[in-house]
Amino acid sequence: MTGNETATVSSATAEAEAPVFERPPAIIQFFDRTEESIRSRLAKLTFFQRVFQLDRDWMTRITMLMVVASVFWGVLGAVDIFGWRTQVTAFALGQPLHLSNQEIYSSLTLHGIRMLFGFAQQLELALFGIIFVTAFGLTPRHKWAYYVSVLLLNLSMVMMEGPFYLLPQFNDNYFPALGWYFYSPLGIRGLSEYVASPLWYLGWIALSAATMVWAFWMLAHFLEWWKSHRGQVRRVPAFALFVLAAVVLIPISYVTVLASSAWDLFNYFGVGPVNPLLNQVLFWFFGHGIVYILFLIPITAFYFLVPIFAKRPIYSYRAAFAAAIIFTVLTPLLSIHHLYLTPVPPWSTWLTMALTFLIIIPSAITFFTIWMTTKGVRKGDWQWNAVTLFLLLAFAGTMAGGLTGPDNNTLGFDIDLHNTLFIVSHFHALALLSIAAGGFAVVYAAFPLLAGRLWYSPRLAQAHFVSTAIGWSGLVMFMDLLGSDGILRRSLIFPLTPAVVQDQLWLTVFVIVSIVAQLFFVGNVLLTLFKGELLTVQGLSLDEIVRKMAQSTHPKPTVPIADVPFVRRTPRPRRERAERTWITVVVVLIVGVLLATSPLTLTDSTAIGTPADAPAGSEYLNLVSNQYFWSVGESGPIVGSFSDVMVVHAGQWVAVNATASGATGGFYIPFRNLPTVDIQVIPYAMSYSLFRAPSVPGVYGAPDSEYNGPWFGQDMSALVVIPATGTANLSAYESNGGEGDIYNPPVMSANGAFLIADQEGLFDNSVPGPTLTAVPGPVSFQYYIPTSSIGIDNYLVNVTSTDPSGQLDYVIAHHYILPYDLGIYAINTTGRGLVSVTTQPLKVGSVLYENATLAAGVYVYGLVSPVSYVYNPAGESSWMTGSQQGQIMGLWGILWVSP
Amino acid sequence: MGEPVSAAVESSRRGMTPFVWFGVAIIVGAAWALFMGLSYYNVPTFTTAALPTIAGVAVAVVAFLVIGAWAPAND
Numbered sequence: 001m002t003g004n005e006t007a008t009v010s011s012a013t014a015e016a017e018a019p020v021f022e023r024p025p026a027i028i029q030f031f032d033r034t035e036e037s038i039r040s041r042l043a044k045l046t047f048f049q050r051v052f053q054l055d056r057d058w059m060t061r062i063t064m065l066m067v068v069a070s071v072f073w074g075v076l077g078a079v080d081i082f083g084w085r086t087q088v089t090a091f092a093l094g095q096p097l098h099l100s101n102q103e104i105y106s107s108l109t110l111h112g113i114r115m116l117f118g119f120a121q122q123l124e125l126a127l128f129g130i131i132f133v134t135a136f137g138l139t140p141r142h143k144w145a146y147y148v149s150v151l152l153l154n155l156s157m158v159m160m161e162g163p164f165y166l167l168p169q170f171n172d173n174y175f176p177a178l179g180w181y182f183y184s185p186l187g188i189r190g191l192s193e194y195v196a197s198p199l200w201y202l203g204w205i206a207l208s209a210a211t212m213v214w215a216f217w218m219l220a221h222f223l224e225w226w227k228s229h230r231g232q233v234r235r236v237p238a239f240a241l242f243v244l245a246a247v248v249l250i251p252i253s254y255v256t257v258l259a260s261s262a263w264d265l266f267n268y269f270g271v272g273p274v275n276p277l278l279n280q281v282l283f284w285f286f287g288h289g290i291v292y293i294l295f296l297i298p299i300t301a302f303y304f305l306v307p308i309f310a311k312r313p314i315y316s317y318r319a320a321f322a323a324a325i326i327f328t329v330l331t332p333l334l335s336i337h338h339l340y341l342t343p344v345p346p347w348s349t350w351l352t353m354a355l356t357f358l359i360i361i362p363s364a365i366t367f368f369t370i371w372m373t374t375k376g377v378r379k380g381d382w383q384w385n386a387v388t389l390f391l392l393l394a395f396a397g398t399m400a401g402g403l404t405g406p407d408n409n410t411l412g413f414d415i416d417l418h419n420t421l422f423i424v425s426h427f428h429a430l431a432l433l434s435i436a437a438g439g440f441a442v443v444y445a446a447f448p449l450l451a452g453r454l455w456y457s458p459r460l461a462q463a464h465f466v467s468t469a470i471g472w473s474g475l476v477m478f479m480d481l482l483g484s485d486g487i488l489r490r491s492l493i494f495p496l497t498p499a500v501v502q503d504q505l506w507l508t509v510f511v512i513v514s515i516v517a518q519l520f521f522v523g524n525v526l527l528t529l530f531k532g533e534l535l536t537v538q539g540l541s542l543d544e545i546v547r548k549m550a551q552s553t554h555p556k557p558t559v560p561i562a563d564v565p566f567v568r569r570t571p572r573p574r575r576e577r578a579e580r581t582w583i584t585v586v587v588v589l590i591v592g593v594l595l596a597t598s599p600l601t602l603t604d605s606t607a608i609g610t611p612a613d614a615p616a617g618s619e620y621l622n623l624v625s626n627q628y629f630w631s632v633g634e635s636g637p638i639v640g641s642f643s644d645v646m647v648v649h650a651g652q653w654v655a656v657n658a659t660a661s662g663a664t665g666g667f668y669i670p671f672r673n674l675p676t677v678d679i680q681v682i683p684y685a686m687s688y689s690l691f692r693a694p695s696v697p698g699v700y701g702a703p704d705s706e707y708n709g710p711w712f713g714q715d716m717s718a719l720v721v722i723p724a725t726g727t728a729n730l731s732a733y734e735s736n737g738g739e740g741d742i743y744n745p746p747v748m749s750a751n752g753a754f755l756i757a758d759q760e761g762l763f764d765n766s767v768p769g770p771t772l773t774a775v776p777g778p779v780s781f782q783y784y785i786p787t788s789s790i791g792i793d794n795y796l797v798n799v800t801s802t803d804p805s806g807q808l809d810y811v812i813a814h815h816y817i818l819p820y821d822l823g824i825y826a827i828n829t830t831g832r833g834l835v836s837v838t839t840q841p842l843k844v845g846s847v848l849y850e851n852a853t854l855a856a857g858v859y860v861y862g863l864v865s866p867v868s869y870v871y872n873p874a875g876e877s878s879w880m881t882g883s884q885q886g887q888i889m890g891l892w893g894i895l896w897v898s899p
Numbered sequence: 900m901g902e903p904v905s906a907a908v909e910s911s912r913r914g915m916t917p918f919v920w921f922g923v924a925i926i927v928g929a930a931w932a933l934f935m936g937l938s939y940y941n942v943p944t945f946t947t948a949a950l951p952t953i954a955g956v957a958v959a960v961v962a963f964l965v966i967g968a969w970a971p972a973n974d
Contacts, residue, residue, distance in 0.1 A: 310917070315973050368963065371925070374917040376972030382917040392924050399928025403956050407936050412948025416939060425935075477931075484938045569974040578970030585962045589955045596951035675944050740941075 031144055050529045053450060059133055059140040062150060064450055066126035069154050071522070073118025078515045080111035085508045091492060092504045097759060100792045101710040102871060102884060104492055105177035110161055112180025116290065117207060118157040120435065124297050125149075125214050127442050128243050130450065131304070132218060135237065135542060136225050145217050152210035159203030176200050176882070179490055179707040181287060184260065184279035185683060186663040186708060189268050189879055191276075193627040193662055194709035197882040198268055204261035208254040215250040222247070238314050239304035241324035246296045252332045253289025256282050276664065276682050277342060284335035292331045295430065298394040298438025299327075302370045305445055308543045309388055309550070311381065312566050315372035319579045323362035323369070330359040340411050341418055341666070341680040343609035343687045346602050349411060353601055356409045357590045363402060364586045367395070368579065386461040386553035387546075390441035393469050397433020400476065401426055406593070412600040415678045419668055419705035422483025425476050432472040432514075440468070440521075444553055445546050447525070453532030454552035457524050461553035464520035471514030478507040486670030486742045488703055493713030495701075495742050496765055608679050612690035614655035619648045619693075623658040625665025625681045627708050627886040628715040629866045637724075639831040643866055644717040644768075644889050646702070647827055647858075648693045649724040656689040666705030669719060672740025680706055697721050698733030699771045699894045701743025711795060711869070714760065714890040716743065716767045720827065720858055727856045729898040730773055750774040750895060753781035754847075759789045761796050761890040769862060769893030776856045776897055780849065783822060783862075785891075787811065787845040795869035795888040796820070796842070811844050818842045820863050824850060824895060827858045834860055854897045862892035922964060929960040 023029070039061075043054035053064045084107040087097050097104070133140050140146075160176060176196045178187050187196035222244065236244070260282040267274045307314050314320055336344055336352040374382075382388070404426045407413050417423060444461065448454050455461060482503050487494055494500060533552075537545050540561075547561035614620070619636040623646075632642040637649060648654050658667055658681040667689065669677040674694060679687045694700065704715035722728075730747055738744035746764070750772035755763040763769030763783070772781060790797055790807045796818055797807040811818070823839030838852045842863065850861065866887030870877075877883035915923075936953040939945055 310973070312973055364959075364963075367925075368967065371918070371921050371967055372970055373973050374921055375967070375970070376974045377917050379914055379916045388917075392920060395921055396924035396928035399925055400931040403929055403932030403960070404935055406952045406956055407949065410948060410952040412944055413936075413939070413952060415948070416942055416944070422935070480935050480938075484935070570971045574971045575973070578966060581970075582963065582966045585966065586959060589959050589962075593951050593955035597948070600947055672942055676942070 028144060031147075046530075050451075053452070056452070057140075058143050059130065059146075060450055062143075062146055063126045063130045066122050066150055067447075067450065069150070070119045070122040070126065071525075073114040073122065073157055074518075077111050077114035077119055078518070080107040080114065081511060082515060083107040084111065085511050088492060088504055089508045091494075091760075091765070092496065092501045094496075094758075094765060096788075097793065100871075100873070101492070101713075101760075102177055103175065105179075105490075105707075105710045105712070106175030108490060109176050109178050109180050113160055114157060115431075116180075116294070118154070120294055120297075120431070120439065121211070121290070122150075122153055123439060123443075124246070124294060125153075125211070127297075127439070127446060128246060128300070129214070129218065131442075131446060132240065132243055133221070134449065135240065136222075138221050138225055140221070142217055142220065145213055149210045149213040149217065152206045152213065156203045156205075156207035156210060159199045159206060177710045177884075181283070182264070183664050183706065184264060184276045184283065185267070185274055188264055188274065190270065191267065191274060191662065191683065192709070193885045195879065195883045197880065198265060200882075201261045201265040201268065204257055205265070208258035208261070211250045211254050215247050218243075218247045235317065237304075238307075238317055238320040238324075239300050241321060242296050242300040242303060242327075245324050245328045246293050246300075248328055249289055249293050249296075249331055253286045253293060256289075256335075257286035260286070275684065277339075277344070277685050280339060280342070280664075280682070281335050281344070284338040285332060287338060288334045289331055291427075291430070292327070294435050297442065298398060298434050299366055301391060301394065301438040301441045302366065305387060305391060305441060305546070306370050306373050308546050309382060310374050310377045311543075311564050312373070312377070313568075315369045315375075316572070316575050316579050318576065319365050319369050323365040326365075327359070327362035330355055330362075334359065337409055339680070340414050340605070341608060341678055341687075342682060343685050344605070346605035346609065349605040350598060350601055353409055353411060353597075354594055357406065357594055360406070360590065361583065361586060363398075365579070365583060367398070368582050370395075372575070372578065381559060383547075383551065383554055383557060383559040385550045385557070386444040386455075386458075386465055387441050387550040389465045390437045390444065393465070394434050394437035394441060397429055397437050397472075401429025401434050404429070410593075410597050410601070411604050412597060415604065416486075416670075416676045417483065418678055419488055419666055420483040420485075420670070421479045421487050421489050424489045425479035425483055428472075428479060429476045433476060437468075437472075440464075445550050448528070448532070448535050448549040448552065449545065451529050451532060452535055453528050454535050454549065455524060456527035456532045458553050458555040460520045460524040460527070462555070464517060464524065467513060467517035467520065471510050471512075471517050474510030475507060475514055478503050478510060482507070486672065486676075488668075488705060490707045491703070491713050493716075493760060493762070493765075493767065495744075497742070500742070607690060608687055611657065611686075611688055612655045614690055615653045618653040618655050618690075621646055621648075621654060621656045621658075623656060623667060623681070625658065625660040625662075625667075625704065625708075626866070627662040628704070628711045629887055629889050630665075630667075630704070630715075630717045631661075632717075638829040640828060640833045642827075642833060643864070644892070645720060645827070645834075645860060645894075646717060647720045647722060647829060650693060650697050650721050650728075651695040652693045652724070654689075654691055654693050656687075656691075658687045658689070659683065659685065663708035664706045665708060665715075667702065668705030669700055669702045670741055670743060671700075672742075673736065674739050677702075678705060693719070693721050694739045696732045696736060696739065697723050697728040698730055698738055699745060699747075699768070699896070700738060700741050701745060701768070703743055709886060710871070710884060711886055711888050714762070714767055714795070714888050718745070718768045718894060720894060722827075722829075722858055727898040730771070730896055745769060745771050745893060747771045747773060750779050750781045755781065755783050755893075757783070757785040757789045757891060759791050759793050761789070761794045761888065763862065763891055763893060766893075767890050769891065771893060772861065772895045774854065774895065774897050775899060776854060778851070778853050779824075779895070779897065780851045783848040783850065784846075785842065785844050785848075787816075790844060792871075792873065795867050795890070796844075798867075798869055800871050800873045801875075816844045816846065818844065820867065822848060822850070822863055822891070823861070824852050824854070825860045825864055827860060834864055854895075856897050856899060859895040859897065860892060861895045863889070864892050865889070922967065925960070925963065929956070933957055933960070
């Protein structure tokens with residue numbers, strides 16, 4: 001036997017009903033009879049009998065139900081991301097988008113929700129449950145508690161996803177478009193103009209209840225086992241320590257999202273005040289915890305499977321025990337590392353950073369212990385089947401994803417990374433290359449036990465591994481590369497530079513490869529259920545059964561599955577000396593890094609939460625993040641009020657005081673040649689930033705970095721840097737790449753420019769639109785807003801209808817003239833804001849000529865004030881179904897006139 | 900499974916041990932993570948903000964491999 005000394009094997013096919021000495025309550029009898037009636041009828045159909053294992057014990061049946069449900073949500077989650085990527089790809093290629101913004105951003109939300117909770121977490125609960133019961137030889141009890149957990153979990157997915165068409169006017173008719181989570185107060189009626197259905201919050205509450213029931217079910221069984229085996233077992237197997245960690249962490253983590261969701265729900269109905277920042281902190285106690293709970297899948301897989309295939313115990317049980325304890329204690333404490341850019345107290349930022357560095361320790365112990373467990377195993381005694389290959393991938397993937405974690409955790413560095421695809425890459429490296437890879441290792445090792453059959457096709461298993469490894473690695477790599485450029489996460493709209501377009505296309509390719517790869521797996525599962533060789537386990541230990549199941553994924557197995565006697569030759573003190581040496585090095589390094597990064601962390605965190613002591617002559621920007629534009633009030637050498645435009649002098653110090661009216665926002669200027677500016681802006685709180693404007697005059701893109709609803713992509717502002725005296729052209733700006741800010745709009749000559757609007761209401765797919773340059777004197781350029789650009793995503797026509805031609809009908813009925821003006825406006829720096837030079841009505845379907853004689857200076861062209869837009873396609877918006885509105889600016893840009 | 904596998908066994912004994920393969924996995928994964936951190940080398944705050952952490956990770960990876968190589972086998 002290996003490290004699983006206490007494990008015993010219950011017959012995989014035995015009916016494991018608990019002996020009944022008392023009649024159960026009538027309601028339970030009713031449920032039992034109903035279940036039996038359904039089961040016996042469905043079991044007559046071979047498909048259902050095989051897929052749901054309807055002739056097996058209830059624990060196997062319910063586990064299969066969870067596996068099937070998780071695959072169902074996984075498939076939907078894959079469809080979601082495929083839908084998202086098709087639209088991102090279409091935008092990159094300048095092709096028409098076929099989904100509405102509401103659907104596009106819902107796809108992203110639902111991808112995260114379905115994959116994380118419907119798929120990954122449900123699979124984790126299913127696998128941990130069956131492995132726990134099997135390895136401990138437990139007789140599962142409280143069947144209906146388990147059923148309730150599964151029912152609630154899947155019901156929560158339905159409630160969160162929408163549409164729920166039983167009563168469209170009452171139930172949720174919109175998909176939630178809340179990023180992939182919610183960020184208080186986004187979605188809350190009265191506090192956000194994008195309003196989610198209350199079913200969204202009820203879904204979170206149901207999910208919390210589901211997982212807590214599961215955790216208490218597991219705990220009850222463990223305690224029962226512990227009581228009956230007290231004194232008979234020396235220790236709990238190492239892998240089970242991490243299953244127990246999940247059992248402990250689930251209620252601790254979920255109680256916080258239960259609280260924040262209940263709070264949001266109360267606010268939704270106008271009960272009680274809201275504190276968005278506190279609510280976010282509360283949410284992230286869960287948001288962080290859930291990732292670590294899922295991370296327990298590969299950790300458990302390593303501790304469970306590596307000793308089995310190495311045919312020897314883990315290197316150090318005591319190290320594993322310490323890792324489990326530290327992991328469990330630290331995980332619930334790390335909420336604030338997701339909120340480094342918010343105005344939280346600097347001490348809390350520093351403390352969280354220190355604790356987050358400390359949580360490296362259990363991972364360091366685990367990976368050293370697991371690696372050392374393989375030391376001494378001869379190459380001929382180790383089989384590279386699907387189980388061990390996925391373990392290897394999870395090992396590498398955890399390194400790739402986990403070792404970028406310290407980067408994110410360093411506040412000074414996080415400012416560059418926080419809102420970019422770097423974070424998404426870090427997350428997917430862990431979610432796919434670590435968590436899902438570890439999950440597949442467990443599935444390949446355990447599924448035959450559920451199916452009662454060995455894997456049908458080793459070749460399909462191999463193809464699955466190879467294509468999955470390629471797809472996931474490529475996907476992570478191109479997210480990383482886009483993140484390094486500063487590309488925002490969660491945004492459909494991005495700069496169409498050749499490099500970005502190329503990376504986005506490659507990302508789509510690898511997403512498709514990743515999805516196609518799973519078809520090999522699903523095919524193998526179905527073939528196994530219907531054609532796989534029957535699994536016989538008589539006389540085999542648990543370890544031998546696992547090896548036998550894994551061996552069926554190898555085309556030419558060579559390594560015997562039998563246990564071999566293991567006689568310990570290397571004494572524990574020698575092994576533990578190596579462990580201690582390694583952990584000492586890790587602790588020393590953590591302390592060193594902490595000391596080196598603490599001063600900047602405290603400085604940066606203080607700067608976000610405290611008004612700046614700005615040098616004399618600074619420009620003061622009072623920003624309010626609206627949904628979906630920035631109100632800008634300026635004082636200092638430049639005085640004025642603007643929308644989405646911030647005007648400062650070259651090299652001037654800029655002091656920002658920012659808050660949000662409505663959903664949370666983010667002020668982000670992704671300079672790469674200068675320090676990046678990045679703060680999160682929250683209602684009822686002030687965030688601050690003090691930075692030095694570029695010394696080179698130009699137009700610097702400043703997107704809202706926090707997702708705030710389906711027109712988030714248009715929520716971009718510009719930092720217009722003008723010379724302190726005299727005039728300057730943009731040649732220096734162009735030659736230095738605009739200080740490396742990827743969001744700078746492209747520059748083109750005004751005279752002869754022909755700006756074409758797209759269906760997102762942007763000129764030339766860019767927001768702000770292209771920066772036009774001209775010399776003083778006559779300036780002439782053209783706009784064109786094609787009728788083909790008018791549709792449900794175009795905020796210019798405030799008519800939303802299920803009739804696909806509803807918007808166009810409105811335009812025709814109004815003689816193609818919309819109630820807005822396009823024009824040229826001079827930027828006045830002495831308090832008058834934008835001063836009109838020339839305007840004309842916005843006419844659709846006709847070329848509009850802009851002609852003016854301009855003096856040297858900086859101007860804003862286009863539609864320069866936000867357009868109010870309400871999205872209500874079927875007239876079904878209400879406070880119960882969700883609703884969507886905002887003020888959007890997209891058809892504008894800067895006109896730079898200089899000698 | 901008790902089947903005669905001498906030729907296949909011989910074949911499988913060629914190549915690297917699982918310990919080495921997992922070591923390679925560590926190197927590949929860690930190299931990618933370090934590369935991603937270092938790709939920010941041209942950001943002005945890199946030296947003060949990012950370098951200490953990246954250096955710490957790099958030293959940890961080297962220490963991991965060295966101590967792992969030095970440590971006694973799991974016999």
